[in-house]
Each structure stands twice: as structure tokens, then as C-alpha cells.
Amino acid sequence: xxxxxxxxxxxxxxxAHWRGSIxxxxxxxxxxxxxxxxxxxxxxxxxxxxxxxxxxxxGLSSLSGNHMILAPEVVKLLRAGGAxxxxxxxxxxxxxxxxxxxxxxxIAEVFGPGTPLEKIIAFIEGINHKVSE
Amino acid sequence: xxxxxxxxxVGKIRQKKAEWQEDCYSKxxxxxxxxxxxxxxxxxxxxxxxxxxxxxxxxxxxxxGLEPFIRGVYPTMYxxxxxxxxxxxxxxxxxxxxxxxxxxxxQGATGINGVFDYPTLRGYxxxxxxxxxxxxxxxxxxDTIDDMRILFDGIPIxxxxxxxxxxxxxxxxxxxxxxxxxxxxxxxxxxALAGTSQNDFLLETVVTIAPGVLPPEYSFKLSCDAIxxxxxxxxxxxxxxxxxxxxxxxxxxxxxEVAFVMANxxxxxxxxxRRGLPLESFAARLSFFLSAHSDFFEEIAKYRAARRxxxxxxxxxxxxxxxxxxxxxxxxxxxxxxxxxxxxxxxxSRASYQALSAVxxxxxxxxxxxxxxxxxxxxxLSSLTALRTQQILQLETNVTHTIxxxxxxxxxxSLTNQLESRxxxxxxxxxxxxxxxxxxxxxxxxxxxxxxxxxxQKAVEAGRMPIVGxxxxxxxxxxxxxxxxKNPETLxxxxxxxxxxxxxxxxxxxxxxxxxxxxxxxxGDNLMELLVEGVKxxxxxxEISGVLKKHYGVWNPPxx
Numbered sequence: 001x002x003x004x005x006x007x008x009x010x011x012x013x014x015x016a017h018w019r020g021s022i023x024x025x026x027x028x029x030x031x032x033x034x035x036x037x038x039x040x041x042x043x044x045x046x047x048x049x050x051x052x053x054x055x056x057x058x059g060l061s062s063l064s065g066n067h068m069i070l071a072p073e074v075v076k077l078l079r080a081g082g083a084x085x086x087x088x089x090x091x092x093x094x095x096x097x098x099x100x101x102x103x104x105x106x107i108a109e110v111f112g113p114g115t116p117l118e119k120i121i122a123f124i125e126g127i128n129h130k131v132s133e
Numbered sequence: 134x135x136x137x138x139x140x141x142x143v144g145k146i147r148q149k150k151a152e153w154q155e156d157c158y159s160k161x162x163x164x165x166x167x168x169x170x171x172x173x174x175x176x177x178x179x180x181x182x183x184x185x186x187x188x189x190x191x192x193x194x195x196x197x198g199l200e201p202f203i204r205g206v207y208p209t210m211y212x213x214x215x216x217x218x219x220x221x222x223x224x225x226x227x228x229x230x231x232x233x234x235x236x237x238x239x240q241g242a243t244g245i246n247g248v249f250d251y252p253t254l255r256g257y258x259x260x261x262x263x264x265x266x267x268x269x270x271x272x273x274x275x276d277t278i279d280d281m282r283i284l285f286d287g288i289p290i291x292x293x294x295x296x297x298x299x300x301x302x303x304x305x306x307x308x309x310x311x312x313x314x315x316x317x318x319x320x321x322x323x324x325a326l327a328g329t330s331q332n333d334f335l336l337e338t339v340v341t342i343a344p345g346v347l348p349p350e351y352s353f354k355l356s357c358d359a360i361x362x363x364x365x366x367x368x369x370x371x372x373x374x375x376x377x378x379x380x381x382x383x384x385x386x387x388x389x390e391v392a393f394v395m396a397n398x399x400x401x402x403x404x405x406x407r408r409g410l411p412l413e414s415f416a417a418r419l420s421f422f423l424s425a426h427s428d429f430f431e432e433i434a435k436y437r438a439a440r441r442x443x444x445x446x447x448x449x450x451x452x453x454x455x456x457x458x459x460x461x462x463x464x465x466x467x468x469x470x471x472x473x474x475x476x477x478x479x480x481x482s483r484a485s486y487q488a489l490s491a492v493x494x495x496x497x498x499x500x501x502x503x504x505x506x507x508x509x510x511x512x513x514l515s516s517l518t519a520l521r522t523q524q525i526l527q528l529e530t531n532v533t534h535t536i537x538x539x540x541x542x543x544x545x546x547s548l549t550n551q552l553e554s555r556x557x558x559x560x561x562x563x564x565x566x567x568x569x570x571x572x573x574x575x576x577x578x579x580x581x582x583x584x585x586x587x588x589x590q591k592a593v594e595a596g597r598m599p600i601v602g603x604x605x606x607x608x609x610x611x612x613x614x615x616x617x618x619k620n621p622e623t624l625x626x627x628x629x630x631x632x633x634x635x636x637x638x639x640x641x642x643x644x645x646x647x648x649x650x651x652x653x654x655x656x657g658d659n660l661m662e663l664l665v666e667g668v669k670x671x672x673x674x675x676e677i678s679g680v681l682k683k684h685y686g687v688w689n690p691p692x693x
Contacts, residue, residue: 014251014267016341019383019470022583023590037692040344042263064251065509065620066266093474095508095617113474113507114603116594 005124008050009059010038012070020091021061027117028059033124043073051083057124062092072105079106087127091115135190143186150181167597171428172386174551180543188546193441197536199456203441203549204537205495206460211533215243216491217498218523219296219464223248223272224510225621227284230273234288236513240520245288246500248272248298249308250623255343256303256678259627263344269623271510272298276631276675278668281311282318291321295328296464296498300376301337302355303347303681305330307674309359310664313367318669329371329420329464332356335397335569336376339578340383342690345678349573351685355660357404362661364405364415371420373401374464381424382470384586387435388552392559393578394421395439395446396569399560402451403568412451416458423496425487426468432487433539434548436463436494442553446560465491466500472507475602478614480504485522492532493539499523509618576691631673638671646670647680654684 009025011018018039025035036053038046050058058078060071071090078086090102091111099110109123138146158178168176177184188194195201198208207213220242222233234245249272252264258276259268268274275281285295297312299305309330313323334352347355356373363372375394377385385393398419405415421439425432443461447453467487472480484502491499501519503511511519527533539545566572573579592598599605646667653663664677 012266014255014257014264014343016251016254016271016343017383018342019586023587026583026587027590039342039692040263064267065270069266093508096613097617114600116604117590118594 005033005056005127006036006053007033007057007059007124008036008038008046008053008055009061010041010046010049012040012060012062013042013064013066014040015062015064015066015092017061017063017092020063021059024059024061024091024117024120027121028124031121031125033121043070043077046074047077047081047083050078050086051081055086056127058086058088060088060090062090065093067092067094067102068098071102071107075106089120089123091120135192136186137188137190138182138186140186143183146181147183150179150183153179170387170431170548171426172388172431172552172555174431174548174555176548180547182543184543184547185550188550194540194546200459201441201444202460203437204540206440206462206497210495210536211492211527212536215527215533216496217244217294217464218242218520218527219244219246219498219500220516220520220523221246221248221298221466221500222516223250223298224618225269225273225623226626227273227275227280228626229621231284231286231288233513233516234284237516237520238288238293240517241524242520244498245293245295246298247284247295249300249304250274251343253308253674254300254304254341255345256301256307256674256681258631258673258675259624260631261675265624268627269620274623274627275308275311276627276673277634277671278311278314278318279630279634279671280627281308281315285312285315290316290319291325295326296374297328297330299330299332300341300379302332302334302352302359303337303678304674305332305359306355306660306664306681307668307677309372310661310668311674313665314668317665323367323370323665325369326367327369329374330359331376331422332359332373333376333379333397335393335573335578336379338573338688338690339582340376340379345682345687346690347681347685348688349570351681353400353404353570355681357401357408358659358661360401360405360415360418361408361410361659362665363418364410368418371418373418374420374422376422378422378424378466380582381426381468384582384589386585387426387428387431388555388559389581389585390424391435391439391442391552391556392563393569394423395443395556396560396563396572398443399446399450400569406451412453413455413458416447416451416453417455417460421461421463423463423465424468425465425491425499427471427483427487429486429490430545430548431552432490433494434545434552436465436491436496437537437540437545437549438553438556439463440495441549442556462497464498464500465494465496467491467502469502469506472502472504473600473602474507475611476608477504477508479602480507481518481522484519485526488522488526489530489532492526495537505615505618508613510620512616512618514615579691634671634673642670643672643676646672647676650677650680651684654681
């Protein structure tokens, strides 16, 4: 049996738009997940919290355009910290041609503008790498 | 007394309408949906004189340029002069944005609307660890007065009016000082400068929060410092633009949007009176910034309701006597949040309808969003298309020929009345919480906005709110029909300039400015009085913010 999913969410860097991340956080909570919402953070802080919280998923949000620099950095630091099994997902205004390089850099999924909340919930529920002992 | 309709006519109309409802309307099929505005106000099938019968023409509507200003703040409106076409621009280093400003002015834009990047808006230098990945994104990067010189190089700032989109007071106190200081360096007196700064503490503490936010009471104080400074020294400058647009973008309804800007303006007015400024010295310079969202008639009614209500508030709460002090003047931006990344050229249609609602609602200036804004910063082509949308509206549609063309519409007047009373009720609720600054500290505003944002999204998901290309009429395997804007290199350029400036400037002078600033913070002095001169030392924005945070502290906003 899978345990309740635990998601650490953060807005990358200086990005100012909280609407998307807050709505996703609420929807995940309503879907029965445990959500730790960090607000604005740099990759180091996000990774530290994700490891401390024993997260299944790190949810990143950015509408500022900083995702190409900061999102891959989160994956890199998780791997370096021995927590490469934590899935990193990204939501926000991501131009279509940047999705492939992000996935190559280890981002598990990218959710662009207009993504139904159901789709994000289903994706997280489908992640099964951490099974309760 | 000038009742719009005679009581006996209204009785007859009511009776005939009931018959029509019974014999005609209800015999036909109605779509299976709820008919209500985006803010949730129920909409009837038909409005008649009955709905506006209690209105008194001279008291409730009147004439443009006269109380209660609902029909327009100026007597001639667009027959006298068109609205200002103020297209937002800003990206990368100031060298690049300077070119875009010049391009838009050459193409007929009638004012500059300058937006700053994420770090600048939050008081950070481009080179700060938190800022580096965002330098030049979402706006132009400004670190020192030298960047301001480059940004406006070759632009006649004594002739062109400039809107500085300095959302947050912590940004505004530095950036507006740099703009003023730069003008003085060009031998232009600040009393000659025309323009607006945004300077809204709700943006800092609720709407676009970032790491290291000043506590609400200090962010509010900085906002009032700039207003006070301009009142004394820059009479042509609008020192604040209450950014209802941004509140709306983050989730507000039309009612909350207007209620919050007015509660904000009320709080500032109270504070400025407390500081001893006479009402007539600043009231006419308080300006507003609203969204044009997709509910066409509700938006028009919103602008009209805001004008009448503001006149009433200024008169009843503050005893304003000068007609100029009663005027609700506002800039409009079409709703970025309504734009879609799917089939993005459809956004041209959306923004056009929204701009039309702003003009039918009597806006003083308008920005039309570009079609690519759900994906990237606008390109030159998309910015030009947005500007042309305004020009087509102004020159080809003839909507400017008569003032307040929807005044007297049974529906629009009825909706205007309903919005006005809902907005008024919400302002009273904020009064009961002890005013806006306290409502922010308690997290009440945060909750209000997050709740409506979530409801909105659930309505979209449930299909109750159709969005073409997103939850209906989707295209499979869509291909992007245009090039995406790529942000020019910024960080390396800013880093190099900062390094040079820090070598060339007098660090002793900078230390003196920062020391004076710290003392001014502790003494509760007006900081702008000191900074307009102080920024000429090439002190950086980040250095100034550092002192502010040290002396005022930082605040953790409630996490919704």
C-alpha cells in the first residue's frame, strides 16, 4: 500500500506569481496529499527541505523565466544529496521548446499554463518509487 | 429631483414585463447554465426601466466632468483628447529597454510604461544570490542611478510622461529617487516631471510577495513617504497607482479589486492627513490601476461604479470640496490572466474586447496585452500588434464620438448600482477589521484572494467557465505560430557595470548616505527627502534595501 504522498512546493528564486502554486497546493491537499509550501526559495533551500521532509515530490513553480537555470539545479543538488529518487515537477510559463531540455536535465514533468489540476494530481499519484516500509 | 421614470409608467412596465415573461419568454427553451457575472452577480434575461426607476438622473448620473463623475471625469472625454496609449515595456539590461521605449514612441505610443525586473521590484541588486537567475526577467534591471541614465538616454523626459511600474514601495523609494535624481543631473527640475509611480504596499505584502518582505506598516510608510515627497516637490507626478490590476490577476473578483484599491487609498489619505498635509494638496494625485477582464459589461459597470463611489467617499469621509479631489482617474491593463498559451493568436481577440470595455468605461490610459504573454515577454511584433489594437479602437470604430455611450442602459446602470453597493459593503468590512494595514497583518486579504482564486480555477476545471482552446475547442498537436522572445544577456552586463561603479564611486560618500538613511529610519523621517540626492552617490538599490530591512525588520507573510 502506498503511503500518503508528501509534496514540497516552492516558487523558484524571485518569481512573484503565487496564484498558480497556491492553487496547486490547495488542490493537492484536497486530494489527500501532504503539502509543505515553502514560498520563494533557491535550489539549496528547496533540496534541504525536501530531504528533511522525506518528500516524494518536489513541485516547482515559476512564471518569471528563471526555470532553465534553477530547475535543473534542484535535480542536480537532490542527486548530489543522495535523494535523486525524489521526483521534481515544474509548473508555470514554460515555452514549448524548453520542455525537452528540462526533461533531459531530469525534470519528471512540466505543466504549462492551462493544465487541469486533475492531471497534476494524477501524475503525482502515479509516482510509486517510495513504498511504506 | 429628476427621477428617470414616472412611478405610474414603471407600474405599467412591470405588469407588461410579467406578462411577457409568462407568455413569451418562459415558453422558449433557455440554455442549461447559470447566468451570472464573473464576480457572481446574477444576470436577468432582460432589464427594463423598472430596474433603474429609483434613480435620480441629476443625483446619480449627472454630467461628465461634474459630480458624481460616473459619466466621466472630464467634460469632453475622448472628444477632447484620446486616452493615453501606454504600452508596458521592459526586459534585460537598460541598454535594451531604452531601444524598445524609443521604438514604441516612434510608433505612436503616447507615454512610457516602464516595468522593472523581479530583483529590482523587490529591492535586490542583479548580483544578489537570490536575484541572479531573474536578472532582466519580467522587466528591466536597474541597480544604480547610472542604469537610470542609460534607460532614459535620448528620451525627452521633460515632455513625455513616464509611468514607473515600481510595484513595491521598497523598490519605489530607490527607483523613483533615481528617476528624479537622474532628471536633476540632466538639469530638468523635478517639478516639471509628469508621470506615475506604482508604489503600492499591497503588492509588497500580499500580491507579489518575495523573500525578505518589509512588515506591512513599514511598506505602507514608504509608500506614504513618496506621496508626501511628491506633494511637496513634484506636483505633476502621481506618486501612487493603487494596483487593482495586480490584485485581480492574483485572484480577486471585480468587487474585491475595487474595494481593496479604495481601502488602500483611504488608508493613505488618513496617514497623509495625520502627517499634516492638507487634503487638497494630494487627493487629486492619487491614481488607480484596474484590470479589464473578460466579463464585458461587468467591467464597464465596475469603472462607472468606482467613479461614483470614490466621489462619495472623498466627500463623506474626508469632506473634500475641490471637484478634482473627487475624481477617480485610472489606467487599465487587459487581463493577463485571461490569456492562453494554447492557440495564442486568439489572445488578440480577447485583449481587443477587454480594451473596448476599458474605453467604454472611460479609462484615462490603457495597455493592451500582447498575444504571446502567456508564454514569454512580448516580442517587437507582438508589442506592435497590441499598440495597433489600441489605434484601431481609437481611430476606426468611432466609439470615442460620444461620452459614456452605455450610460442609461437599463442593464449597465443596474449592474453599476449592484457593484457599487457590494464594493461599499466590502470597504465597510475592512473598516471593521481596523483598516487595510491591519487586515493585511491578520492575513485576511491573503485569505480572501486565495479563496476566490481557487474558486475561479475550480469553475474552469468543472467547465462552468469556458475558455476557448483550454477547456473547449482544443487543438491536438498544436504548433506555435510565432517565435518566442529570448531574454537578452543581463547578469553579466549588470555585474560588469556594478563592479566598475563600485570602483569609481566614492565609497566614503556611499557610507555617509547609508548612515544617514539608517538614522532617518530610526527617527521616522521621510526617506525620499534624503534619497533623491543620496542616489547620486551611485549607492545601489540593494544597499539601500539592506539598510531598510536592518532597521525595519522583515516579515513572513501568512502562507495562505
